[in-house]
Amino acid sequence: MSLVLALAATAGCKDTPPSTPVAAEPRPAPPPPRAHLQKLRGQVTVKRANGDEWVRATEKMALFASDKVATAEGARVELVFRTGGTVTVGENALVGLAETGALAGQAPTDVTVLQGRVDAVLQRPDRQTLSVDTPEATVRAGREVVFQ
Amino acid sequence: MSALSLLVLVVHLGAPPVGAPPPTMEVVVARGESLAEVAVRTLGDASAASELRALNRLPSGEVRAGTRLKLPGAARARAQSALNAVRAAITQRDAGSSAEAHVRLKGAERLFLSARYDEAAKAADAAWALVSDASAPVHFSVSVDSDAGVTEVASHGGMPVRVEGQGTTRSVSPGQKIRVARGRAPPPTPPEPLPAPHPLTPVRAALLRRPPAQGGGLEPVLVKWVAVPGADGYAVEVTSERGGTWTVDAASAQTALPPLPAGRYRWRVWALKGQERGKPGPTRTFTLEEEPLELDVNGATWQ
Numbered sequence: 001m002s003l004v005l006a007l008a009a010t011a012g013c014k015d016t017p018p019s020t021p022v023a024a025e026p027r028p029a030p031p032p033p034r035a036h037l038q039k040l041r042g043q044v045t046v047k048r049a050n051g052d053e054w055v056r057a058t059e060k061m062a063l064f065a066s067d068k069v070a071t072a073e074g075a076r077v078e079l080v081f082r083t084g085g086t087v088t089v090g091e092n093a094l095v096g097l098a099e100t101g102a103l104a105g106q107a108p109t110d111v112t113v114l115q116g117r118v119d120a121v122l123q124r125p126d127r128q129t130l131s132v133d134t135p136e137a138t139v140r141a142g143r144e145v146v147f148q
Numbered sequence: 149m150s151a152l153s154l155l156v157l158v159v160h161l162g163a164p165p166v167g168a169p170p171p172t173m174e175v176v177v178a179r180g181e182s183l184a185e186v187a188v189r190t191l192g193d194a195s196a197a198s199e200l201r202a203l204n205r206l207p208s209g210e211v212r213a214g215t216r217l218k219l220p221g222a223a224r225a226r227a228q229s230a231l232n233a234v235r236a237a238i239t240q241r242d243a244g245s246s247a248e249a250h251v252r253l254k255g256a257e258r259l260f261l262s263a264r265y266d267e268a269a270k271a272a273d274a275a276w277a278l279v280s281d282a283s284a285p286v287h288f289s290v291s292v293d294s295d296a297g298v299t300e301v302a303s304h305g306g307m308p309v310r311v312e313g314q315g316t317t318r319s320v321s322p323g324q325k326i327r328v329a330r331g332r333a334p335p336p337t338p339p340e341p342l343p344a345p346h347p348l349t350p351v352r353a354a355l356l357r358r359p360p361a362q363g364g365g366l367e368p369v370l371v372k373w374v375a376v377p378g379a380d381g382y383a384v385e386v387t388s389e390r391g392g393t394w395t396v397d398a399a400s401a402q403t404a405l406p407p408l409p410a411g412r413y414r415w416r417v418w419a420l421k422g423q424e425r426g427k428p429g430p431t432r433t434f435t436l437e438e439e440p441l442e443l444d445v446n447g448a449t450w451q
Contacts, residue, residue, distance in 0.1 A: 113299075117291040125286045125307055134292045136299035137313035137328040141286045141306075 033062035034097050034110070035081045042075025042091070068096045071116070081110055085130030085141075090117040098133065109133040173221070179213040186211070190219055195261070199224070202263040223265035229317045230272035231256060233308070238279055238377070249278040288320070297330035342419040342426025345382065345401070346374040350434040357439040365407030366438055371415060373429060375401040379419035385428075386415045410438050 037044070037057055044057040049066030057069065057077065071077060071093045079087040079095070089095055093116025098109045109131040111118070122130045122141050129142030175190050177183075183206070187196040201209055204217050211217070234253050252275035259268035286306030292299050301311050302325040311318045311326055316333035320326050328334045349372045350356055358366035371384060382398040386405055389412045396403050405415075412435045419426040 113290055113292045115292055115294045117289060119289045120287070122286040122306070125284075130286075132290050134290060134299040134328075135294070136292075136297065136330045136332075137301065137311050137334055139288065139290055139301050139309055139311050141288060141309045 031064060032082065033064055034067075035063045035079045037061045037063065037069070037077050038080055039076075039078045039088075041077065043072035044075050044077045044089075045070050045072075063097050065097055066099050068094065070094045079111065081130065083110065083130070084124060084128035085110065085120060085122045087111055087130075087132070088119040088121075090119070092116050093118065098131075109138060173219040174216050175219055177211045177213055177215040177217060181211075181213065183209050183211050186217060191224075198261045199263045202261070220263060220265065223269070224263075225315070225317070227256075227260055227265040227269040227272065229310070229319075230269040230276065231260060233310075233319060234272045234276040234279070238275075249275040252278070299328045301326050301328070342379055342421055342424060343376055344427040344429040345376050345379075345417040345419050347415070347417060347429055347432045348372040348374060350432065352432055354434040355437065356434055357437050359439045361407040363407065365409050366436060368404040368407055369434070369436065370402060370404050371417075372402040373417045376419035376426065379421055379426070381420040383418045383420060383425065384415060385418075386413050388413055408436055410436050412436075 038059060040057055040059055045054040046057045046061065046063070047054045047068040049064060054070065063069070063079065069077065069079065069089060071089055071091050073091050075091050077089050079089060081087070094114045095118065096112045096114065098112055112133040114135070118132065120130055120132060120141065122128050125142045129140065132139045175186060177186055183197040183200055184194040187200055188194050197209065199220060200217055203220060231253070234249065234256070238249055238253065252271060256268045256271035256275060259271055284306045286309065287304040288309045289302050289304065290299065301309065301320055303309050303320045303322045305322050308319040308321040311320055311328065311334045313328050314331070314333040318326060318334040318337055320337055324337050326334055326337055350369065356369055358369065361367045382401065384396045384398060384403055384405070386394045386396070386408070388408070394406055396405060412433065414431050414433050416431045417429045
């Protein structure tokens with residue numbers, strides 16, 4: 001696959017347009033949000049994966065892979081994941097949504113906590129999983145973790 | 149072919165395929181070393197010798213010095229983790245509801261000892277599903293102190309969560325807390341306290357009548373309680389309201405008290421496991437009276 005891409009890349013030079021017209025590939029649909037915010041209280045800010053600025057979070061704001069959420073003193077917010085888990089981020093916390101691609105052989109995580117406290121709830125652990133990563137450990141909840 | 153595409157091809161061919169098993173580790177048998185000793189040296193457990201034998205398809209348990217033995221990979225740790233999970237879940241359940249799970253666990257353990265780790269993990273999970281309350285919501289908290297380099301994980305409800313780090317996985321049950329330092333493996337969770345045995349008989353505030361016993365006191369009272377999974381013994385404490393306390397050790401979930409004089413008593417039971425003593429069960433009372441003598445007057449010869 002990589003070879004094919006590489007060949008295509010070398011063939012497609014700016015100065016030498018292809019002799020045969022190439023049909024424009026349909027733009028891939030944007031990935032669905034990984035989670036959304038709810039029950040905001042206090043100062044909660046979000047930094048997009050492709051952005052440099054922290055913006056004020058809003059109710060029902062969608063979150064995507066590699067987005068970050070920060071809470072100020074006295075603030076809190078809930079992250080509701082599409083997979084079913086809910087993570088309440090406490091004050092003075094910094095969390096990030098996990099990147100989309102986990103390394104080969106490693107199970108993916110949902111959220112990374114870099115600072116502060118989160119409280120996680122998984123309503124249907126027989127069907128759902130929730131994983132929280134930190135610099136020191138990975139915490140996994142839900143049935144599948146037993147035999148993944 | 150351009151230089152770029154050639155480079156990509158080389159890199160592509162040099163990279164391990166996605167999802168490929170990790171490189172197999174091997175060990176060389178030292179002079180005079182038995183398979184059990186190799187198992188202890190490499191896997192920390194002499195009973196893992198059967199795994200090494202199965203994994204390396206050895207015709208017998210004897211190995212010659214210099215033999216290269218293949219060691220199990222990550223699948224063994226996963227299977228071991230699954231087995232530990234079901235063992236913990238069975239311990240938390242009473243014997244009646246976990247009988248089938250126990251049978252399945254034994255099957256999973258046999259697969260494990262045969263080095264069939266993936267099958268063992270699945271079998272263990274099937275057993276685990278029988279005894280785990282997977283329908284209850286899981287609630288846990290994670291606190292990160294980035295300055296101290298410490299993560300604290302606490303389980304508050306539902307099935308246990310699993311804490312992974314440095315290749316080690318720990319199970320944290322509701323009520324338990326674990327602190328993981330940066331660069332360190334999660335420490336073992338403290339053992340769960342033995343649950344309190346529930347008293348069965350004598351029932352609450354029972355009135356018991358016993359004939360006099362030879363040697364003093366009244367004939368013994370039999371006390372029973374619900375067995376505690378994992379307990380290897382019990383301690384029964386009986387206290388008289390007139391003063392005096394008796395402690396009786398029991399191997400099973402019932403025991404006869406020593407001959408007691410008539411009176412009112414309180415009793416309670418602890419489960420024991422090695423040196424550990426669990427929480428005491430609720431206190432029950434009973435009143436012990438001397439059984440009235442039955443006079444057989446029918447056979448009397450006097451008039």
